[in-house]
Amino acid sequence: MRETAYAKINLALHVRRRREDGYHELETAFAFVDRGDVLSAKATEADSVTTMGEFASGIDNPLDNLVSRALAALPRANSLAVTLEKNLPVAAGLGGGSADAGAVFRLVRDVYGLPDDWRERAARLGADVPACVESEACIGRGTGTELAPLENDLRGTPVLLVNPRMPLSTKSVFAAWDGTDCGPLPDGPASGVAREGGNNLEAAAIVQCPQIADVLAELRETGAFLSRMSGSGATCFALFERAETQADAAARLASDRPDWWQMQGKLR
Template identity: 55%
Template sequence: MTAFQETGWAKINLALHVRARRADGYHAIETLFAFVDGGDAIAAEVADADSLAIDGEFADGLSASGDNLVMRGLALLRDLYGADRVPPLAVNLTKTLPVAAGIGGGSADAAAMARLVRRRFLPEIGDATLARIMSPLGADVAACVASETCLGVGTGEELSAVPGLRLGGTPVLLVNPRQPVATGPVFAAWEGIDRGPLFTGAEPRAGLLGARNDLQRPAIAQCPAIADILLELGALRPWLARMSGSGATCFALFDAAAERDAAAVLLAERHPGWWTMAGALK
């Protein structure tokens, strides 16, 4: 049988406001999710038993066991809908996005696995239902299911559209210093100061320019290279440059693809050790 394929689109947080620490140990946030037209690749075909193989630039150190979020997502759907509808699959994950990088990672891959299974075996399931099923795997998974620009509140899993913010096709450059950043310690180091909500009284793009990532300071304390990247990106005159998620990946949005491409070339010359990906927002 020919393998069927799906993409784990790179996620970025255009803004991330931390509002409070919750009693359950999580944080109340407001974040604007967006997605890039590139990411990890998943291919699968029906087999006698489930299996996962991982290749690609960032495959080293990833577990191919049942604990991998890709296989956990597959297991969730099979447990709910039965093995007669969701058969065993031989899965291959090509990992092109850096790990522990603030751009979706395992969440995007789990969501891609879910979309792949839905398209082939469970076409009646809508995005909202699929997001609800996958949400136990992580706060970002719900947004990654549809992989469309949206506002996330709560822990990030309560999603709504932002109709006035039309960013599809915006040229974007992602930059990572090839240093993983652990999410838990970054959230734990948040200062505990509520600096206000997203977009209050503002036109969406103007509000985005006035927004922030409240995890940027604690992430830089863990990975100082983030500050270097932001400094370099700011000098290239994008209309927005910010850290994504809990780091270490940063992004820059440009008005023209030629500006993005020139920035990518310049950064590659100055910092050949950094990882970059040029694309456009979906």
């Protein structure tokens, strides 16, 4: 069995208020790139997780990552030995761990089926996990777990992901949010929400990781029709009308900023 853990981006992210439970009320437009981590699995006598790939060392405890926790959350006839190829940077605003968990849910679903309460089980693992299970463009509200359909007129759009190789704590960025409610997401299809919305965690993230401003400045010179920070950073993305423009931008950035991580793909 083999499954891609599709990288998550936030086309727009509006934080509305701090909740009494310590979480934040938000509205976001989730979208997914057709590339990411890769999971392979086979039936075995006991669940296990093996990590490999460029960013495997970023997972502090392979026995307590979201892949292991997703396996533990799902009943099934057989145990699974999972190999995780970690291609996405950790703590990067791409939902990497959540995407990995979502891929586990799909692996189990396709072979054994999922329990009726799978959405609640996914939400207990993390706010982004329910969206990552389907990995289709959608609107997230509440803490991100209350999902609604989004007309996806951006499917197939070339996208370039860029990260300055600086991990950034989601908790610390949310804690530094200035409390300004920039209002609800605009109505309309994905393209309209992306163009008219924003990410009001960007300022707080740049204070903690000034390299984000450098990445955004570079992406705005690439010919992209939209560039923005994803989630709580530090990864930023650029959307392009043409694959040739995307490829040119990726080549130039690889030459000018070889220390930055990048990934090319298309929106699902």
